[in-house]
Amino acid sequence: MEPKKQLTYILLITLLVTSVFFIFLLLRSNQIMSDMNASAQEPEKILIVTTDKVTDQSWGSQAYKGKMKIDNLFNAEVTLESEVNLDVELENIIQQAIQEGTGLIIGHGREFSEIFYKLTNLYKDTQFVTIHGDYTNSNLAVYTFDHQEIEYVAGVAAALKTSSNKIGVIDAVNNEHKDWGFSEGINSIKPEIELMYSVVYSRDDHEKALEIARKMINDGVDIIYTKGNSYNQSVINLAKTEGIYVIGYLEDQAYMAEDYMLTSVLNDVSQVYKAIVNDYFSEEGIPSQKNILNTTDGVYGLAPLGNMFSKEEIVIIENKEQEILSSG
Missing domain, CATH: 3.40.50.2300 (Response regulator)
Structure with missing residues (x-):
């Protein structure tokens, strides 16, 4: 084979091999990116448990509103378990949720604080949170507000x-x-x-x-x-x-x-749920402490005053409100 033809042949082979290699890299990178996007888009599983009913204007209804807030604002799959018996049902519910990949469990009320503290030592890779309560651990936090x-x-x-x-x-x-x-x-x-x-x-x-x-x-x-x-x-x-x-x-x-x-x-306890999940998805994660929310978090306020108040009384109340909130 003439040297010129031989060189051409080598160049063609090299080009073909290089093209195949780059196509393989492109396909592989696309697959990796697709897998990463699928993983990023997969909703985080969250469990909310309450001992109360979630009907009317009960405390338990705030758990339902918290669920709806998370559903609307975050890429999460939220399960709400109501009227949970702490002694009979709770641990089985939590165990099942963790087996299904739940990463965050929220107890709707201080009654979950002590029992969650005990469970955190069994499920160290799961983040627990109670709304109100006193117990904290490396994977247990409290979110509360002082109104x-x-x-x-x-x-x-x-x-x-x-x-x-x-x-x-x-x-x-x-x-x-x-x-x-x-x-x-x-x-x-x-x-x-x-x-x-x-x-x-x-x-x-x-x-x-x-x-x-x-x-x-x-x-x-x-x-x-x-x-x-x-x-x-x-x-x-x-x-x-x-x-x-x-x-x-x-x-x-x-x-x-x-x-x-x-x-x-x-x-507005739904705002507490917003704060919890915001922290959960943040780079720092949920602080393992008692986290106290305030008016800037939108968790409490005062309803409109009734028509029995005079204009002078309303001015007094509004001035007192401005005074106490600014001093805090």
């Missing part, structure tokens, strides 16, 4: 409308020595007001809440701040019947008693 500033403003509103100088609080959890907002708001207007505080120890015990409310009314209370979520409707209906004012909780409850509802202390 004392807004309760201060609600206390101001209540102090402006009491005639008997007796105001009642019906709570589901004993926070008498932790809550300062409502009482300090009252004291900023009328230090002589008597504040009566009672605990139902359940969000759902309507009979106990009504028993406490009747006693308070018999003792001269003319405003009740009811903080029980589920039992609020029973207390509000009684307040209407007795002709006394009431302050709602969790959501704007004016529709239950428009002429008697001073305002409501709002808790």
Whole structure:
């Protein structure tokens, strides 16, 4: 073979081999990129558990709203388990979820705090979070909020409308020595007001809440701040019947008693879920600590004031709100 033809032949072979090699690299890189994109687009599995029902305006309904918030904002597949029995069902539900690839488990309430702490040692590769609670671990965090500033403003509103100088609080959890907002708001207007505080120890015990409310009314209370979520409707209906004012909780409850509802202390717990998942998907991940959210996170606020307030009273309340929020 002539040298010139031989050189041409070698060049053609080299070009052919090089072309095949580059085509192989191109196909392989496309496959890798497709696999990476598929992996990136695969939704993260998240489990939310609550011991409550998720109907009406109960605390459990906030878990459902949290699920919807995550569904709308994140690439996640969210499962919500409601009315979970902590002693009988919880561990089986969690074990099954982890086997199915769930990476984040959220307990809707402080009742999950201690049991999650125990489970974190068994499932170290799973991130656990409770809304409220005290226990933390390397893979367990708490997200909570302290709405004392807004309760201060609600206390101001209540102090402006009491005639008997007796105001009642019906709570589901004993926070008498932790809550300062409502009482300090009252004291900023009328230090002589008597504040009566009672605990139902359940969000759902309507009979106990009504028993406490009747006693308070018999003792001269003319405003009740009811903080029980589920039992609020029973207390509000009684307040209407007795002709006394009431302050709602969790959501704007004016529709239950428009002429008697001073305002409501709002808790938008879905914003807590947003904060949790934002952190979960962040480069740093979820901080293993108690994370306290505030007004900038949109987790609480005050519902519109009722039509029983005068313009002068509204100005006082708005000024107090601006003062307390700016000082915080």
